Amino acid sequence: MADGNSETKSSNQMWGGRFASGPDAIMEEINASIGFDKKLYAQDIRGSIAHATMLSHQGIISAEDKDKIVHGLNTILSEIESGQFEFSRRLEDIHMNIEARLATLIGPAAGRLHTARSRNDQVALDFRLWVKEELQRTEKALTGLIAAFLDRAEEHAETVMPGFTHLQTAQPVTFGHHCMAYVEMFGRDRSRVRHAIEHMDESPIGAAALAGTGFPIDRHMTASALGFAGPTRNSIDTVSDRDFALEFLSIAAIAATHLSRLAEEIVIWSTPQFGFIRLSDAFSTGSSIMPQKKNPDAAELVRAKTGRINGSLIALLTVMKGLPLAYSKDMQEDKEQVFDAAESLELAVAAMTGMVRDMTIRADRMKAAAGSGYSTATDLADWLVREAGLPFRDAHHVTGRAVALAEQKACDLADLTLEDLQSIHPQITAKVFDVLTVEASVASRTSFGGTAPNEVRKQIAWWRARN
Numbered sequence: 001m002a003d004g005n006s007e008t009k010s011s012n013q014m015w016g017g018r019f020a021s022g023p024d025a026i027m028e029e030i031n032a033s034i035g036f037d038k039k040l041y042a043q044d045i046r047g048s049i050a051h052a053t054m055l056s057h058q059g060i061i062s063a064e065d066k067d068k069i070v071h072g073l074n075t076i077l078s079e080i081e082s083g084q085f086e087f088s089r090r091l092e093d094i095h096m097n098i099e100a101r102l103a104t105l106i107g108p109a110a111g112r113l114h115t116a117r118s119r120n121d122q123v124a125l126d127f128r129l130w131v132k133e134e135l136q137r138t139e140k141a142l143t144g145l146i147a148a149f150l151d152r153a154e155e156h157a158e159t160v161m162p163g164f165t166h167l168q169t170a171q172p173v174t175f176g177h178h179c180m181a182y183v184e185m186f187g188r189d190r191s192r193v194r195h196a197i198e199h200m201d202e203s204p205i206g207a208a209a210l211a212g213t214g215f216p217i218d219r220h221m222t223a224s225a226l227g228f229a230g231p232t233r234n235s236i237d238t239v240s241d242r243d244f245a246l247e248f249l250s251i252a253a254i255a256a257t258h259l260s261r262l263a264e265e266i267v268i269w270s271t272p273q274f275g276f277i278r279l280s281d282a283f284s285t286g287s288s289i290m291p292q293k294k295n296p297d298a299a300e301l302v303r304a305k306t307g308r309i310n311g312s313l314i315a316l317l318t319v320m321k322g323l324p325l326a327y328s329k330d331m332q333e334d335k336e337q338v339f340d341a342a343e344s345l346e347l348a349v350a351a352m353t354g355m356v357r358d359m360t361i362r363a364d365r366m367k368a369a370a371g372s373g374y375s376t377a378t379d380l381a382d383w384l385v386r387e388a389g390l391p392f393r394d395a396h397h398v399t400g401r402a403v404a405l406a407e408q409k410a411c412d413l414a415d416l417t418l419e420d421l422q423s424i425h426p427q428i429t430a431k432v433f434d435v436l437t438v439e440a441s442v443a444s445r446t447s448f449g450g451t452a453p454n455e456v457r458k459q460i461a462w463w464r465a466r467n
Helices: 002-015 023-031 034-057 063-081 094-112 119-155 175-199 219-225 235-240 243-269 297-320 329-358 363-370 377-388 392-409 418-424 430-434 438-444 453-464
Strands: 160-165 168-174
Touching: 034 063, 034 094, 034 119, 034 219, 034 329, 063 094, 094 119, 119 175, 119 235, 119 243, 119 329, 119 453, 160 175, 160 363, 160 438, 168 175, 168 363, 168 438, 175 243, 175 453, 243 297, 243 329, 297 329, 377 392, 377 430, 377 438, 392 418, 418 430
Parallel strands: none
Antiparallel strands: 160 168
16 A cells, blocks of 8 residues: 555656646646637627527527527626636636536526537637637727828928938938838738638538538528628538638738837837937836936837737647648647737737827928938939939939039038039039929929828828728
């Protein structure tokens, strides 16, 4: 007897302190998903009510049992939302937790609810409903962010700033035009969201475990009741794929990348070296040791959230890449990644919308920087093509010599004298000075989608009509 106790003790120590009862504890720990899938309680109850209603309509269960089931499910919904419901890890997941409580509330009628369905199509339904609702929230949040940018773009349609390539001053643009670049990015993100909703707008319930069911169910009825365009068309695919979740994560990763690029610009622009913007106290913090510091913490955290979201996408792609059809338990690992990415994206979009609306634009600093780095050099080259008839490559060479002379004299192109410019090319006239200011430069960019203030206003109007 003593030897047996010693062996048991040794075995339990091998399993580790957290799993003192051995393999059963480990299996419960790895198998249970209630810790995270309880987030799906509303979708699970909604799906069950639709399923029970359909079963009754088709004569598969009695109207009396249907009424008991619906009343019991609504009672459970109230218990969960009021914090009175006790979730049990022993019951594995949200589906079994609700089903066990329903049995306690209404007795044998609860057992009829699972007729003509499996946990496989049940979880596919719950998760699809949740992702669809999250996409709808994302669409609304992106619309708010776009609106914030449209307001700033309209306010600063004529505010001149440097446009950059390689983070080097390239050509003058307007801050309104720069804002509209983000409107285009987040507009495409929103378009991807809308397409994803269309792609996933099919109801999984009724696919059962993988082969459908022999009961005379009406899948079109449950699809309509749950707000789907129709039911899925292949029962194997229905329970075995998570491409709707992958598409959500892909959209989230692209949107987060756009947010991260914006966050990086906000970090740069708020430095004393740039000084283009000033963040409000609501979206920045001080230093614990340096009293002069004002740190753009919100922007930095938005930038960091991108890593989490990208990681979620890669994680779920990796989970799904080797699974044979149909359902495998691996797919239980789909939800935490989506839940985390959704929370991160919601927070990042909200924070960025607040920063865009609250930040102070320092137009004087932007204008001063816009003329640096010989940003109107391209305007000089274009003038030589238009007015002097030079081929662009020749004009480019002449302009390069003018920049070299300005560097030698430590002045801007607009500060060179007419004699200076004519010493480089005799066909240059005094009219050239009309294009060498940053204001003239941006005003001249009147091509469709260009930075000229009137063009910026046209794009703002186009977007306002569609936002």
